[in-house]
Amino acid sequence: MDLWRIICTPHQTLSDKVVELKVGMHCDRCIKAIKKAIKTIDDMESYQLETEINKVTVTGNVTPDEVVKALQKIGKTATNWGED
Template sequence: MSQTVELRVGMSCEGCVGAVKRVLGKMEGVESFDVDIKEQKVTVKGNVTPDAVLQTVSKTGKKTSFWEAEPSAASAVSS
């Protein structure tokens, strides 16, 4: 089943972006991915599990965590 996984990844240069692209390009089940250095965000689409994507990107040595909505955005939606 195809799904979208969003991660926050600490990338500071094009070399960082290249490392993330390399590991995602080799990952089984990945259909597409987008790496946004400005937002420090990686979006992966495909037949993947969130934990597998997190572990794969973590292998680059970059600080990696699941992307979560900003608290202010979440509270604005609920009010």
């Protein structure tokens, strides 16, 4: 699969946090479900999916737990980026 980079709403303030997670993205259906789940997070300002390396980056007034819980609702497991 080619690198598919999605950047949405590139607005960032000083109070924004960056959450980086490793999430399995194996097909277009997974990618669509992940995008939909991320968009439901309150105070999410932007997100980026890097499918070749299974990396999800969410920016906004969000916590890692909020992002992980949103992804768990669709059956996805997420770990902090950099953890193996």
